[in-house]
Amino acid sequence: DLSNRERLTASGVVMDFAGLRALDDVSLSLGQHEIVGLIGPNGSGKTTLVNVLSGALAPTAGTVTIDGEKVTGLAPRKISHAGLVRTFQTVRLFGTLSVYENVQLGALGAGIRRSQAAAKAHELLELFGIDHLRDVLGDSLSYGQKRIVEILRAIATDCNYLLLDEPAAGLNEEESDRLLGQLSNIPDQFGCGILIIDHDMNLIMRLCQRLHVLNQGKTIAEGTPEQVRANPTVVEAYLGS
Numbered sequence: 001d002l003s004n005r006e007r008l009t010a011s012g013v014v015m016d017f018a019g020l021r022a023l024d025d026v027s028l029s030l031g032q033h034e035i036v037g038l039i040g041p042n043g044s045g046k047t048t049l050v051n052v053l054s055g056a057l058a059p060t061a062g063t064v065t066i067d068g069e070k071v072t073g074l075a076p077r078k079i080s081h082a083g084l085v086r087t088f089q090t091v092r093l094f095g096t097l098s099v100y101e102n103v104q105l106g107a108l109g110a111g112i113r114r115s116q117a118a119a120k121a122h123e124l125l126e127l128f129g130i131d132h133l134r135d136v137l138g139d140s141l142s143y144g145q146k147r148i149v150e151i152l153r154a155i156a157t158d159c160n161y162l163l164l165d166e167p168a169a170g171l172n173e174e175e176s177d178r179l180l181g182q183l184s185n186i187p188d189q190f191g192c193g194i195l196i197i198d199h200d201m202n203l204i205m206r207l208c209q210r211l212h213v214l215n216q217g218k219t220i221a222e223g224t225p226e227q228v229r230a231n232p233t234v235v236e237a238y239l240g241s
C-alpha cells in the first residue's frame, strides 16, 4: 500500500490479558511529519498500545506496519531497526556518562559511524539549547533535563517514529513549556513523527495536530484537538474530570 510507505500503522489491534481485553479493535496511524496525541483515562490501554507498536507485546490480533512493511510481533530490536524508538515513563539514562556521551550512544547503538555520531550529538545539543550541559553527568541533571536528553538520545538514532510515554510527567510548568517548544519542531526538522501519551492537556492540546482517544480499550474519538475537546463522549469519559 503506497499510502503507508511513510507511516506507522496499527489496524484492528486486539490485546487480551488473561480474561481482560485491554485493546479492542484499535486502529491508528502516524506520519513522519506530524505529532499525534494518545489520550484517555488510566487503564484505557495507552501503554499497552505503545507496547504493541514497539514490539514489547505481540497482539492477540491485528497488524502493525512500518513504512508499509508488516512488523507485527517482531522483537523490539528489529522494530527499532525499522525506525521506531520509544521512551519510557521512567528516565533511563547512563548516570555516569555525560550528556554528550548519552546522546552519542543513541547514534552508535543504531549503527551510525563514530564520526557521524559525534557530529549528530553536537548538532542535537545545540539545536535543543542544551550544549552548556554537554559535559554534565546524567546523574547530575535535573529531572526535566534528563527527559530532554533521553529524547535526544532517541532522535540521535535517526528514527522516523518516536513514541513518548508521559514525557511531561514530573515537569513544572516552565519545563513543560520548554519541552513543548523543543518537541514541536522535531517532525519537520528530522522527518520523525511523534506519538505522545501525556496527561498534561495543556501540552497535548497545543502540541498535537491530531488526537486519538481510548476508553476501556476502545477508540472513542479521533480528530483535531478542537474536535476532541468538543466531543461529549470524550468530555464524559476523560476531559470532564
Ligand code: ADP
Residues within 6 Å of the ligand: 017, 018, 020, 022, 040, 041, 042, 043, 044, 045, 046, 047, 048, 049
Ligand atoms: P493506560 O496506559 O491507558 O493507563 P494500560 O495500557 O497500562 O492503560 O492498561 C490497560 C489495561 O490492561 C488495564 O486494565 C491494565 O490493568 C491491563 N494490563 C496492562 N498490562 C497488563 C499485563 N501485563 N497483564 C495484565 N493486565 C495488564
